[in-house]
Amino acid sequence: MSNVRYEFPKYKLTQQLKEPGGVAVADAVDAAKANLTDLEPECISELHKATAAALAEFQRFPSAFDAASLQALYAISARAVGIGAVCGAPAADTTFISLCNLLDHLMAIKRWDVEAIAVHVQTLQLLVANIGKLTPPVMEQILAGLEKVTRRYRQEAASAQAASA
C-alpha cells in the first residue's frame, strides 16, 4: 500500500503578489505585448530559419520508415512553436503543432507517409513567404486541410498507445 503524506507549504509568491505597489493587470498585459513587439523582426527571421530547417530535414528523408528522421523533424517543429504568434503568423504555429501531431502519430504506429508530411512543409513555406498577405478565410481553409491530414492517424495512434500502456 502506498504511503501518502501531505504538506502545506507557504509560497513566498503568494505574499509577494499581494504586496503594495506593483502593477495593474491591464498595464502589465499591455507592457508584455509591447515588449513582444520588439521581438517581431527577430521572430520573422527565426520563422524563416525553422521552415528552411524543416525543408532540409524533409529532403533528407529516406524512402522507408525511419524513426530518427521523424524525431529530427519533430524536434525542429516543436522548437518553432510559439514564434509565429509574436510576428503576426499564428497560422505557422498551428502548422508546426499539426506537424508535431502528425509526426507523433506516425512514430507511434510506425507508419511512413511522406505525402502527409510534405503537405505540412509546403504549407509552412507558403505561410512564411506570405506573412500578413493571406486572408483569414484562405488560412482557415489551409489549416482545415492540415487537420484532416493529421486526424487520419489520430485514432490509430491513440489505440496503439492504449494497447502498449
Added chain:
Amino acid sequence: MGLDPKSRTRFNLSKTVVLLFDPTPMGLAILTQILSGFGARKIHRCSTIDEAKRVVADFEVDLMVIDAMAESGEGYEFVRWLRTNVPEPNRHTPVLLTAAHTKVSDVANARDCGGHFIVAKPLSPIVVLERIIWIAKEGRAFVLSDEYVGPDRRFAKADAGGDHPRRRREDHVDLSPDAAAPATAPEDGAVPFEDRPLKAAS
C-alpha cells in the same frame, strides 16, 4: 472564468525571484519579455537544464517557468528532480510548465512530474499571468507519495471549507483557495492537471 485583461486589479512581482528555462533563444526571449512586462526584475534565464539546476542550487527561487522540451521531455524530468532531490524551500516552488506539444506517450509524464500547471504554446501574456496567479493560490496541499511528489492535482475541484466566508481585498488579485479557476482548453490552449484523470495514489 478567466482574468479580465482590462482589469485594474494589481499584483506585484517586483521582488519575486524567477527562473525561466527554455532551450531555444526565441522561446527564452519571449518568456523574458512577458515576465519583464509583468514587473518581474529578478529573472534567471536558463537555456540548459544544467544551468537551471545551478540556479536552483544557488538561489531561493519563488517561481519557475519551465519548458517541457517536447522532443525529449527533459523539462518534465527537471521538475521531477526538483520535487524529489532538492531541499526546501525550492522543492515546493510553484512551477508553470510550458509545452509546444505533448507526445501521446508523454501525457502521463506531464501529469505526474510535479508541476503546478501546464500551458500550451504559443503563449499569450494574459494566459501566462492568469496561470501565475492561479498557482500562487493559498491552501494547496503538497503530496508526497511513492508514485507522485508535487502539488495536489485535485485542488481545482476542492471545496474551500471553513465555517466563515473569507474576506477578499478587492484591489489585489484574489489568491484565496476558492478563487475562480482559470479558463481551460481548448479555449486558450491551457490544460490544467486537474482536468485529467487522477492516479489513486494522490
